[in-house]
Amino acid sequence: MITIPNWIAFIIALVTSIGLMLHRDWRWGIGFLAIQYLSIFWLVQTHWPVSMAAAKLVTGWMACTVLGIAQLTTDSAKGTEASWPQGRLFRLFTTGIIIAATFALSLRASSWLGLGLPIAWSSLLLVGMGLLQLGISAQPFRVILGLLTVLGGFEILYAAVESSTLVAALLSVVNLGLALTGAYFLNMPQEAKP
């Protein structure tokens, strides 16, 4: 089995998920998410036909486009969180914990599911980082990024056990629906800045 490209995909997932966690600017956020979908595509195509895995990539990029356009039509100042950079150390520390915890879990998961370590670790890492994002931010845009990250991680793992076209289609609809929900949130009046 060729694992080097999988490890590269893992490193991309690691860097982008850390970037999503630490960078507060929405442009960087969408950029990191778009690159993250490249790694998701690569890891999914190890179990699915390339054409089906490509659907994930296209859906992910469409979601990024929807969120990007929605952000462009709103006031760009809203995209920056007021708490930054005060929470940098905390975010780095929790990110480190997630990386360590998911590594420990992925050792078991990879043998249990018969997956390569980079696939299992990437999946659990994205789920963990997404959950962390959901836990520490109440900003609708960050919440949507967190949910898309969680789903991305789940889809890597689920692709190994399920290859139904209907599931792939429905998951794509859910991803796009989440992006549209994010766009809906962004077009609503936001909380006044302190």
Add this chain to the structure above:
Amino acid sequence: MSAPFLWIFLPLTLAGLLMLLRNKKVIALIACIFTLFLTLAAWLLPIDTAITIGTVSFKLSSSFEILGRHLVLESADRSLLALIYGSTIVWFAAAPAVRTIRRLIPLGLAITALFVAALAVEPFLYAALLIEMAVLLSIPLLSAPEQRPSKGLIRFLILQTLAMPFILFSGWLLAGIEANPGDLGLVQQAAILIGLGFSFLLAVFPFYSWIPLLTEESSPYAVGFILWMFPTVTLFFGLGFLDHYAWLRDSPSLGSVLTTVGILMVVSGGLLAAFQQHLGRIMGYAVIMETGFSILTLSLVRAVGLNIFFMLLVPRILSLTVWALALTILKEHFPTLILRDMKGLVHIWPFATSGLVLANLALAGMPLLAGFPPHQAIWEGLASTSLPVAFWVLIGNLGLFFSAVRVMLAFAAAPEGANWEFHETGAQRFLLAVGFLALLLLGLFPQWVLPLWMKLPTIFTHLGQ
């Protein structure tokens, strides 16, 4: 034509078309007639049997293939379809009395169709994906574009979305258990994943914080619809799990888990409702209690418990509709809905205030009201197995009852000599009066709705026996 086309794709198409209309009365009329047609069709039309009307002969096939999988609605599902679309009529018929009609009806119809699809899809685990789509469609329903996204809405989205991976992944484990039933480790892992998935979906303690937040922040009528539809369909989905997997159904610890979860929800919901100052939050906690009661019924002796489970449905929808309608009417004039700002309102809003208190009392299991017969059956069933459990459930009921008394006292605290006025519109008075009457009549004659739920247990091959 196939049954899934009639009960899933046709409503979805109509929901899209209704989005384009502007006249609220026309939207309500079309939606009511259409859902009535679907309800009657579910009641009268057999599936997979040729029907001849004059010279025309047709057959509703039960299956519809989509991307290699199937949507299947069989004859046994007709009573469930009648219940789902029948309850939708109740919400749509009262909708003209509130302002959210242009969002509620098209989105509500689409959500209903997606839920029917969730109950029809095979393998049935894929329902989690369709429920997630319904969650996403609920967002614009629960929050108008001019409002800012509320905390409750964000939590609702997060917790409901997190349910989907757990349910889907548990499906894979369940397939493994079917192949290798002796693997206890796998059984434990699957049980944990299913438990977590349903905890998120059903808003089980402690994941229910979004319910009172939503009932406080969003339109009570839209939230009422969501809080009727989501737990009901999720409970049917959960029953499908129990019906499908013998190891889960026959697990010795299932009864105690369901009892513990049910009691936690009933007691915490009841006690928290008792001390709320916000009228919307009280409704939220009452819904939490109702989910707890439904879970408790599943812990009772199987056939009895299932019958009580279905008995709860009709009083619940009536009470919730009346409560949500009354709250919506009051919220238009008193946006805070804080109890201390609503003293003496019974003199100027007699129908809305009475409706709110009556619905609250009905869900608390007050004798002579619709909620009493099923609640009494639950108390009896629980007391026969464990008195402490019945005692805790009674504590929860007393909490909700206490909240109704507090609200009633606040509404009645009018200055001496205050004149009686009617600020509700004619339509609102009519709808609320019909609601009161239904709540009272169902309390006195619960057997009248027996035909509505008698056939429902037949949906479940194993549980219904």
